[in-house]
Amino acid sequence: xxxxxxxxxxxxxxxxxxxxxxxxxxxxxxxxxxxxxxxxxxxxxxxxxxxxxxxxxxxxxxxxxxxxxxxxxxxxxxxxxxxxxxxxxxxxxxxxxxxxxxxxxxxxxxxxxxxxxxxxxxxxxxxxxxxxxxxxxxxxxxxxxxxxxxxxxxxxxxxxxxxxxxxxxxxxxxxxxxxxxxxxxxxxxxxxxxxxxxxxxxxxxxxxxxxxxxxxxxxxxxxxxxxxxxxxxxxxxxxxxxxxxxxxxxxxxxxxxxxxxxxxxxxxxxxxxxxxxxxxxxxxxxxxxxxxxxxxxxxxxxxxxxxxxxxxxxxxxxxxxxxxxxxxxxxxxxxxxxxxxxxxxxxxxxxxxxxxxxxxxxxxxxxxxxxxxxxxxxxxxxxxxxxxxxxxxxxxxxxxxxxxxxxxxxxxxxxxxxxxxxxxxxxxxxxxxxxxxxxxxxxxxxxxxxxxxxxxxxxxxxxxxxxxxxxxxxxxxxxxxxxxxxxxxxxxxxxxxxxxxxxxxxxxxxxxxxxxxxxxxxxxxxxxxxxxxxxxxxxxxxxxxxxxxxxxxxxxxxxxxxxxxxxxxxxxxxxxxxxxxxxxxxxxxxxxxxxxxxxxxxxxxxxxxxxxxxxxxxxxxxxxxxxxxxxxxxxxxxxxxxxxxxxxxxxxxxxxxxxxxxxxxxxxxxxxxxxxxxxxxxxxxxxxxxxxxxxxxxxxxxxxxxxxxxxxxxxxxxxxxxxxxxxxxxxxxxxxxxxxxxx
Amino acid sequence: xxxxxxxxxxxxxxxxxxxxxxxxxxxxxxxxxxxxxxxxxxxxxxxxxxxxxxxxxxxxxxxxxxxxxxxxxxxxxxxxxxxxxxxxxxxxxxxxxxxxxxxxxxxxxxxxxxxxxxxxxxxxxxxxxxxxxxxxxxxxxxxxxxxxxxxxxxxxxxxxxxxxxxxxxxxxx
Numbered sequence: 001x002x003x004x005x006x007x008x009x010x011x012x013x014x015x016x017x018x019x020x021x022x023x024x025x026x027x028x029x030x031x032x033x034x035x036x037x038x039x040x041x042x043x044x045x046x047x048x049x050x051x052x053x054x055x056x057x058x059x060x061x062x063x064x065x066x067x068x069x070x071x072x073x074x075x076x077x078x079x080x081x082x083x084x085x086x087x088x089x090x091x092x093x094x095x096x097x098x099x100x101x102x103x104x105x106x107x108x109x110x111x112x113x114x115x116x117x118x119x120x121x122x123x124x125x126x127x128x129x130x131x132x133x134x135x136x137x138x139x140x141x142x143x144x145x146x147x148x149x150x151x152x153x154x155x156x157x158x159x160x161x162x163x164x165x166x167x168x169x170x171x172x173x174x175x176x177x178x179x180x181x182x183x184x185x186x187x188x189x190x191x192x193x194x195x196x197x198x199x200x201x202x203x204x205x206x207x208x209x210x211x212x213x214x215x216x217x218x219x220x221x222x223x224x225x226x227x228x229x230x231x232x233x234x235x236x237x238x239x240x241x242x243x244x245x246x247x248x249x250x251x252x253x254x255x256x257x258x259x260x261x262x263x264x265x266x267x268x269x270x271x272x273x274x275x276x277x278x279x280x281x282x283x284x285x286x287x288x289x290x291x292x293x294x295x296x297x298x299x300x301x302x303x304x305x306x307x308x309x310x311x312x313x314x315x316x317x318x319x320x321x322x323x324x325x326x327x328x329x330x331x332x333x334x335x336x337x338x339x340x341x342x343x344x345x346x347x348x349x350x351x352x353x354x355x356x357x358x359x360x361x362x363x364x365x366x367x368x369x370x371x372x373x374x375x376x377x378x379x380x381x382x383x384x385x386x387x388x389x390x391x392x393x394x395x396x397x398x399x400x401x402x403x404x405x406x407x408x409x410x411x412x413x414x415x416x417x418x419x420x421x422x423x424x425x426x427x428x429x430x431x432x433x434x435x436x437x438x439x440x441x442x443x444x445x446x447x448x449x450x451x452x453x454x455x456x457x458x459x460x461x462x463x464x465x466x467x468x469x470x471x472x473x474x475x476x477x478x479x480x481x482x483x484x485x486x487x488x489x490x491x492x493x494x495x496x497x498x499x500x501x502x503x504x505x506x507x508x509x510x511x512x513x514x515x516x517x518x519x520x521x522x523x524x525x526x527x528x529x530x531x532x533x534x535x536x537x538x539x540x541x542x543x544x545x546x547x548x549x550x551x552x553x554x555x556x557x558x559x560x561x562x563x564x565x566x567x568x569x570x571x572x573x574x575x576x577x578x579x580x581x582x583x584x585x586x587x588x589x590x591x592x593x594x595x596x597x598x599x600x601x602x603x604x605x606x607x608x609x610x611x612x613x614x615x616x617x618x619x620x621x622x623x624x625x626x627x628x629x630x631x632x633x634x635x636x637x638x639x640x641x642x643x644x645x646x647x648x649x650x651x652x653x654x655x656x657x658x659x660x661x662x663x664x665x666x667x668x669x670x671x672x673x674x675x676x677x678x679x680x681x682x683x684x685x686x687x688x689x690x691x692x693x694x695x696x697x698x699x700x701x702x703x704x705x706x707x708x709x710x711x712x713x714x715x716x717x718x719x720x721x722x723x724x725x726x727x728x729x730x731x732x733x734x735x736x737x738x739x740x741x742x743x
Numbered sequence: 744x745x746x747x748x749x750x751x752x753x754x755x756x757x758x759x760x761x762x763x764x765x766x767x768x769x770x771x772x773x774x775x776x777x778x779x780x781x782x783x784x785x786x787x788x789x790x791x792x793x794x795x796x797x798x799x800x801x802x803x804x805x806x807x808x809x810x811x812x813x814x815x816x817x818x819x820x821x822x823x824x825x826x827x828x829x830x831x832x833x834x835x836x837x838x839x840x841x842x843x844x845x846x847x848x849x850x851x852x853x854x855x856x857x858x859x860x861x862x863x864x865x866x867x868x869x870x871x872x873x874x875x876x877x878x879x880x881x882x883x884x885x886x887x888x889x890x891x892x893x894x895x896x897x898x899x900x901x902x903x904x905x906x907x908x909x910x911x912x913x914x915x916x
Binding site: 008010011013014015017018019020021022023024026027029177178179180181182228229230231232233261262263427489490491492634635637638640641642643644645646667668669673674675676677679681682 | 775779780781782783784785786787788789791792794821822823825826831835836838839840841842844845846847848849850851854870873874876877878879880881882883884885886887888889890
């Protein structure tokens with residue numbers, strides 16, 4: 001089928017996006033609308049003694065100033081655990097926590113009014129050390145139930161001694177999703193007393209399920225429509241301005257728009273959990289794993305968000321895609337007064353991956369093996385078991401992937417080495433033309449990384465999607481309309497849904513309707529799950545339509561498809577699709593079939609490091625990923641490129657710097673994300689070993705490259721410098737200012 | 744707050760537009776709010792991300808770092824003005840064709856930057872193309888396809904110029 005699955009079909013929204021016509025949530029505009037603004041706490045921890053909104057209300061142009069006392073319904077919300085107040089109630093638990101909201105006739109007026117609210121804080125000591133929060137019984141509790149959000153052990157086997165033992169302590173900094181389109185949306189009060197909310201989000205129904213109770217409204221009176229989404233990467237899983245804008249709209253009877261600026265965005269969404277990890281790997285002298293012990297400590301910050309699931313991922317995937325019979329893991333997620341952390345691409349698995357891959361390199365060195373060989377010797381394959389006891393029951397050809405990766409040609413021309421009289425091209429040196437040397441200290445390094453990520457929601461979650469497919473005659477052609485609530489956040493789901501409908505129904509003209517809550521839940525655009533689950537739902541609805549069409553056409557063999565549709569009317573079917581059920585992890589042993597699908601990606605990084613300046617230039621990233629079935633080659637490559645870039649960013653530059661609970665760098669000047677000069681050319685090999693349990697055999701693809709690129713880059717920098725580098729991002733001072741330890 | 748407002752006249756995408764703005768009104772806000780041209784996006788508000796890039800008398804500028812009053816009387820091209828006679832420009836076509844965008848929020852800034860770049864350097868080398876867009880951030884694509892799109896746009900542009908020249912020759916003959 002032309003433009004069906006397997007083809008590089010262009011994005012249906014591509015022309016709108018290049019012509020400037022695509023309406024992002026920040027572009028929405030209605031006659032007479034007001035602008036909302038948020039007053040946020042300057043303190044990581046404080047009591048609110050009193051608040052005076054009078055000065056704000058007195059300002060001309062201000063229509064409403066609301067605090068927690070004005071929340072019409074439930075005063076708390078949350079993705080997994082409803083512990084987060086809509087607006088702070090007598091207490092703030094992190095810097096940036098929303099305290100009051102304002103609606104005014106101009107955004108500047110709204111911001112000035114918010115600043116005019118007088119809040120009397122009694123500053124309290126902030127809990128900022130996650131280790132203390134987890135293990136020190138004298139540590140103050142951030143929430144009444146204590147600071148431990150989840151402790152998930154994994155216990156397998158009893159042999160914790162081996163010929164070769166390597167240990168390490170690793171740290172992952174707090175990464176930000178840094179989508180480019182800040183949080184924004186428009187709330188419009190409706191005649192039925194409800195609200196219509198146009199918002200950039202990852203899951204309309206989970207927003208609805210949190211917003212409606214807070215507004216004291218039944219869900220059907222809180223209707224959400226997806227506005228244009230400027231990237232997500234996990235940061236739009238939690239609510240930001242949804243309840244606030246709706247409260248202001250309901251109070252004022254006017255449409256209210258809220259748009260965060262970049263600085264506010266850093267405080268307006270959760271980040272990737274920073275992690276502190278202790279690992280011990282034991283192996284035979286020839287490098288076969290005997291045991292892994294690990295303690296993984298994840299700082300969830302002030303509210304729960306998705307910490308429960310992040311801990312589950314870190315625990316269940318904490319040894320990586322390696323066969324090992326004895327495992328002792330303790331994964332912890334804790335509350336602190338640091339910024340709340342939750343979903344970011346690859347969550348839980350990313351942090352553990354950096355640590356276990358660092359360990360595999362140490363083990364390789366201890367056993368005198370190459371990084372590739374140690375991984376191949378221990379690689380899982382179909383039929384292996386995870387540390388949770390779960391059988392890997394679809395292809396997992398890790399050894400073959402590594403072999404293919406290692407056989408890819410290496411880039412030539414080390415920029416700084418072997419210079420002739422002309423000197424190196426400064427643009428190719430770490431730091432580019434801005435750096436101060438002639439490349440004398442440039443060393444090249446090569447590193448490998450391997451990652452395994454669970455695809456779809458795990459641990460017993462009822463994970464499903466809903467699709468409505470309708471075929472009708474439009475002019476003299478059949479036309480198919482696909483309707484789901486699935487969020488297109490840039491990943492290309494809107495393209496894939498249409499491709500599936502074309503393939504299943506053999507009809508070229510397919511439109512994907514805007515996503516809204518007028519159809520059943522699609523689940524979240526996260527966990528690399530939408531091609532699988534919403535793709536599965538679209539396929540199921542198409543199959544149902546096809547069956548009915550088949551019966552109609554059999555009854556009217558003399559008619560064409562269009563004539564049948566004209567005579568019998570449109571055919572519409574709605575279907576839900578669920579993946580295989582998953583099960584909770586045993587709270588004591590961690591055992592259980594907690595995941596439905598697992599995906600592998602492997603990276604090789606080549607870097608040049610200026611060891612004197614501490615600057616790194618990634619020369620090339622190569623990757624091999626098994627996606628089961630390629631639905632859209634061009635879009636898939638884009639996902640792997642983008643995921644790899646975010647992993648590179650975590651390895652080398654991206655960190656929200658937090659001191660005593662305060663964010664030091666909430667801007668794109670100080671929070672660095674890779675530019676095109678930081679991102680090297682990529683070499684990709686994409687494998688298609690189908691998963692028999694998934695639609696078309698596909699395997700979710702968005703997250704795995706974000707896992708493996710980070711340890712690959714870190715390993716390459718280690719290979720170039722000989723340093724331990726137990727922390728990402730690797731900062732220039734970690735390389736250049738190491739006291740007298742350079743080999 | 745009483746503040747002086749200024750009347751500015753801008754030629755935006757070939758159309759003369761007027762707005763009355765305070766002196767501190769950013770060009771990005773003027774375009775988006777006063778003139779309703781929301782194709783210009785604001786990603787960082789301080790000149791780092793490049794999403795707000797527009798062409799000022801043909802040269803790329805950060806509209807979030809430009810006061811509207813300072814460009815009174817000048818010509819501005821935004822993403823909405825890149826299409827020519829209803830047809831997408833070579834740069835716009837190359838970005839869709841090469842899948843050089845995902846969420847697309849950064850795209851208008853890239854398009855304006857690349858449009859000016861290829862006008863001045865119609866056949867760039869790899870290094871020149873990289874440097875040309877090094878001031879624009881994209882969070883989705885890892886830049887691989889953006890680089891391809893720059894070269895593809897150069898190809899499309901060259902082919903169009905050649906076709907136009909051929910047509911002119913034929914017309915002349």
